[in-house]
Amino acid sequence: MSSIHLDLADRLLRYSSLVLRYSQQLPCDEFGNHAADEMLTASLTALPEYGFACSSVSDRGFLSGCRLCLRRFLEVRHWLEAILERGICSCGETGALLQETDELVSIFRGIVVQLSVRLGDFSDIGGDCQDRRGSLY
Numbered sequence: 018m019s020s021i022h023l024d025l026a027d028r029l030l031r032y033s034s035l036v037l038r039y040s041q042q043l044p045c046d047e048f049g050n051h052a053a054d055e056m057l058t059a060s061l062t063a064l065p066e067y068g069f070a071c072s073s074v075s076d077r078g079f080l081s082g083c084r085l086c087l088r089r090f091l092e093v094r095h096w097l098e099a100i101l102e103r104g105i106c107s108c109g110e111t112g113a114l115l116q117e118t119d120e121l122v123s124i125f126r127g128i129v130v131q132l133s134v135r136l137g138d139f140s141d142i143g144g145d146c147q148d149r150r151g152s153l154y
Contacts, residue, residue, distance in 0.1 A: 025124070026071075029064040029086075032117060036060035036093065039114050044105055056096045063089040080132045087125040094118045 037060075040053035063086045070082020097115045100106050133139055 026064065026067060028121075029067055032121060033057075033060045033064055035114060035117060039106075039110060042106060042110065043100070048103065049105060052096050052100060056093050059089040059092040059096075076132060076136055077138065080129065080136065080138065083125055083128045083132070087122065087129055090118055090121045090125060094122060 036056050040057055043049035043053045066082055066085045066089065070079045070086070073079045073082060094115065097111055097118060101108065101111055101115075
């Protein structure tokens, strides 16, 4: 595995720890518990999905794994937007996690777009690279 993949795997591990610490600060009400559970699930599954993608024997397998990771980060991003909308957590803490999430979305979107172009596989490219408003990240 190249150093780029190891660096990204380390970053994903730090990211899941960041989401864990953040989710522990959410209120213990119905929305807070649900948002925390969903964000934790999404962030904690991105690391093994990336590991699975890296161990793939084909570029298509790698692309599929990276698409799954991208979807996980977009899911966390949507929950963070909902948290900001409700004003239930400090904007500074949410903003820092949102920035890291956006950076990971950008990294994985770049991987997905470049590999999709190279492989001529555009089956899921639009949905992977758009936010819920339809604009590209």
